[in-house]
Amino acid sequence: MSDINESLTDQIAALAEGQQTPLSLAEKALERANALADLNAFVAIDENIVMTQAKAATLRRQRGDPLSPIDGIPIAVKDNYLTRDYPTTACSNAAPLEPKGIDATVVGNLRDAGATIFGKTNMHEWAYGATNTTSNIGATRNPHNHDHITGGSSGGSGAAVAAGIVSAALGSDTGGSVRIPSSACGIYGFKPSYGRASRHGVLPLSWSLDAPGPMATELQDIVHLLPYFLGADAKDSSTAHAEAFKTVPDAKPVHLINLSGPGLERSSEVNFVINDALRRSDAKVGQASLGDVDQYFAAWEAILHCEASAYHSQLLAENAEGYSSVIRAHLEAGTQLSGVELLEAQKIRARLVQHLTRDLKGWDALVLPTLPVPAPAHGEDWQEFGKRKVTTQDSMTWFCWIGNLAGFPCITIPVGTSSKGLPIGMMLMGRPGQDEALLAVARIIDRSIRKQR
Amino acid sequence: MAKQLTEDQQKRISATLKRIRAGLNRAENDQFAEPGHTFDPEAQNVRHQ
Incomplete structure (x- = not known):
């Protein structure tokens, strides 16, 4: 589906050449959003807010004074980013306690560049799940097949981009929430290194796992958007040492390690598509396993629930009934883990980082499928693959959480489709802080795949 | 309640x-492994602001 949609890169060129105006882009996006309302991709779109921004951008371009190449391009925003012109609900009836009327740092950066903040997208409640079926406005629908889920938690952003409503959208990622819907909907999604992109104003799920990231139609769109994400922000101390976005280097020849083994099973269909894509690339591909995946997963889950429970403690005390049943159960579980257990989890986390950076040598990127199965159908509670039977929720985060526990940058790129025409994505994981080098690897893999289609 | x-x-x-x-x-x-969440006082240094 992304092949037929106009990318952000196309829109930059069309605006520069005068073939489009910010007003024409905004009108087209509004029209398409109305026509595709059944996807349930948006929590809020205010036509007046959109058109006011688009008119101002059009005037700037008419004066020959655009604020940036993306001035006047509509960009959708997940409903856990604070926005000064829209309410922020996290798709929950337990309303956030954060101040109103301010922009998250990334939203502010895009607004300063003239982007049209288009609307707020549907998400899994509080980003605390990966199916996008738990939301106070209902589930999102996959543009490739409405009977299938988008995955989440940034499912509305995934659907909006894949359906061609907008060329790019913002997501957040704690265990795969940018990459999961990007893969399930056949688009590109990037999770920056932990500490490289400001989380300020993005409602936290888990402070030490969260990362904001772009979701877009083409790989080059991600390159255009990352400068608005990466770099130091005084409002997020984790970014104190973060470098601003640098040029994407040349990275040939590329050495990949394809991770597999116990705990990293995938369906034979997904496995075939990933291996075929690797075979068709020029990359040198080695193999490795990860060791005790269940132990690493337990550490991720412990940190996730403890940090989420700490963040939500006040709201949970004030309005426990506002949360959906499953989310409240997650939060209560977090309160029952001990400090000793959390520290044990952090030790295991350090061991994972050491294993990936020291024990595995000489790699430019680690490879996994983004998802072990194509997007499940609505109402499917279980997935079976590789002699495993797991809940649909667990199948969605099956590989992605590794990047959050390690804090490494990750990207998903669409590499094929299933027998039912549903997208299959490949995940590449780079070295911490080397987001640009990961993009260079992704570019090589992406080019070789597109060339042979 | x-x-x-x-x-x-x-x-x-x-x-x-x-x-x-x-x-x-x-x-x-x-017993010698330390938690992975590093305490980083320099992150609060005003020179970054």
Whole structure:
């Protein structure tokens, strides 16, 4: 589906050449959003807010004074980013306690560049799940097949981009929430290194796992958007040492390690598509396993629930009934883990980082499928693959959480489709802080795949 | 006062805690390993602001 949609890169060129105006882009996006309302991709779109921004951008371009190449391009925003012109609900009836009327740092950066903040997208409640079926406005629908889920938690952003409503959208990622819907909907999604992109104003799920990231139609769109994400922000101390976005280097020849083994099973269909894509690339591909995946997963889950429970403690005390049943159960579980257990989890986390950076040598990127199965159908509670039977929720985060526990940058790129025409994505994981080098690897893999289609 | 947890919620909590504890208990007991969440006072240094 992304092949037929106009990318952000196309829109930059069309605006520069005068073939489009910010007003024409905004009108087209509004029209398409109305026509595709059944996807349930948006929590809020205010036509007046959109058109006011688009008119101002059009005037700037008419004066020959655009604020940036993306001035006047509509960009959708997940409903856990604070926005000064829209309410922020996290798709929950337990309303956030954060101040109103301010922009998250990334939203502010895009607004300063003239982007049209288009609307707020549907998400899994509080980003605390990966199916996008738990939301106070209902589930999102996959543009490739409405009977299938988008995955989440940034499912509305995934659907909006894949359906061609907008060329790019913002997501957040704690265990795969940018990459999961990007893969399930056949688009590109990037999770920056932990500490490289400001989380300020993005409602936290888990402070030490969260990362904001772009979701877009083409790989080059991600390159255009990352400068608005990466770099130091005084409002997020984790970014104190973060470098601003640098040029994407040349990275040939590329050495990949394809991770597999116990705990990293995938369906034979997904496995075939990933291996075929690797075979068709020029990359040198080695193999490795990860060791005790269940132990690493337990550490991720412990940190996730403890940090989420700490963040939500006040709201949970004030309005426990506002949360959906499953989310409240997650939060209560977090309160029952001990400090000793959390520290044990952090030790295991350090061991994972050491294993990936020291024990595995000489790699430019680690490879996994983004998802072990194509997007499940609505109402499917279980997935079976590789002699495993797991809940649909667990199948969605099956590989992605590794990047959050390690804090490494990750990207998903669409590499094929299933027998039912549903997208299959490949995940590449780079070295911490080397987001640009990961993009260079992704570019090589992406080019070789597109060339042979 | 929040409503009591339902039976379904209590089952979910038990299952979650059981799974996490089973995973954490597989860890080798390395007394010299330090937690991965580094304390970084310099992150608060005003020169970055």
